[in-house]
Amino acid sequence: MGILEVNNVNKSFGGLKALQNVNLDIEEGKIHAIIGPNGAGKSTLLNCFVGKLVPDTGTVMFNGQSLLGIKPHEINQVGVSRVFQTPEIFSELSVFENVMIPCFAKRDGAFTLNALNRVHSEQDIRERAEEMLVDVNLIDKRDMIASSMSRGDKRRLEMAMCLSQQPKLLLLDEPTAGMARADTESTIELLKTIQERLKITMAIIEHDMGVVFSLAQKISVLAQGTVIVEDLPENIKGHPKVKEAYLGEAQV
Numbered sequence: 456m457g458i459l460e461v462n463n464v465n466k467s468f469g470g471l472k473a474l475q476n477v478n479l480d481i482e483e484g485k486i487h488a489i490i491g492p493n494g495a496g497k498s499t500l501l502n503c504f505v506g507k508l509v510p511d512t513g514t515v516m517f518n519g520q521s522l523l524g525i526k527p528h529e530i531n532q533v534g535v536s537r538v539f540q541t542p543e544i545f546s547e548l549s550v551f552e553n554v555m556i557p558c559f560a561k562r563d564g565a566f567t568l569n570a571l572n573r574v575h576s577e578q579d580i581r582e583r584a585e586e587m588l589v590d591v592n593l594i595d596k597r598d599m600i601a602s603s604m605s606r607g608d609k610r611r612l613e614m615a616m617c618l619s620q621q622p623k624l625l626l627l628d629e630p631t632a633g634m635a636r637a638d639t640e641s642t643i644e645l646l647k648t649i650q651e652r653l654k655i656t657m658a659i660i661e662h663d664m665g666v667v668f669s670l671a672q673k674i675s676v677l678a679q680g681t682v683i684v685e686d687l688p689e690n691i692k693g694h695p696k697v698k699e700a701y702l703g704e705a706q707v
């Protein structure tokens with residue numbers, strides 16, 4: 456049984472069938488990539504996991520609980536976190552302060568900026584934030600202002616913020632889009648380390664096939680709203696259906 460199970464999901468926008476009878480099973484502890492050409496329905500599907508869109512029909516179950524009709528922030532509370540193309544961080548705050556914010560939110564159920572003022576007396580929050588920074592290898596940069604960091608380090612910081620909410624499933628929406636090669640490599644290493652050490656399940660949408668094949672343990676290929684193949688990475692490379700779907704785009 457998967458940690459995330461998608462059954463017969465359909466979603467249309469007017470007359471356009473963006474998702475048609477989509478079935479997907481994301482296994483606990485694995486990195487599962489969802490790939491496909493432009494307009495295949497990848498973002499629409501991800502949006503159905505986080506409450507941004509509601510499927511017309513079908514079910515989305517997380518750990519045996521339906522995610523349909525649940526508000527995005529509640530989905531986050533049940534253990535599903537999403538990482539966007541552009542890291543969502545507080546640019547003017549230090550690295551350490553950025554990580555303390557979600558640590559407060561996790562403990563108190565909400566965060567107010569005032570909380571940062573009493574941080575010196577908040578030993579448990581400080582320790583937790585430090586632990587997170589060690590996990591993503593940013594502890595030496597704890598006093599840097601977030602805006603001055605590289606794209607790769609900003610991604611590390613965002614991951615530390617996500618991890619402090621103790622997610623069970625991490626959804627990654629093109630995590631290396633627009634990155635220089637060095638930052639892309641650093642992000643691949645980061646995600647591998649997190650998955651190996653913390654065993655967090657990840658679902659990743661990504662156009663860069665180098666990233667996909669470096670990380671994924673299973674791949675689902677979407678084309679025109681339908682899953683055309685779901686298999687191990689070695690069986691996806693060169694698969695005739697996948698090649699056909701990508702005709703005119705970067706080859707797989």
Ligand SMILES: Nc1ncnc2c1ncn2[C@@H]1O[C@H](COP(=O)(O)OP(=O)(O)OP(=O)(O)O)[C@@H](O)[C@H]1O
Nearest residue numbers: 468471472473491492493494495496497498499500
């Ligand atoms: N809110 C919307 N209203 C109308 N049509 C939409 C909406 N969102 C997506 N679509 C359409 O649904 C189809 C699937 O789009 P989606 O963004 O899910 O594809 P994608 O695989 O994520 O594409 P890309 O890789 O280019 O981001 C496309 O034809 C898109 O134009």
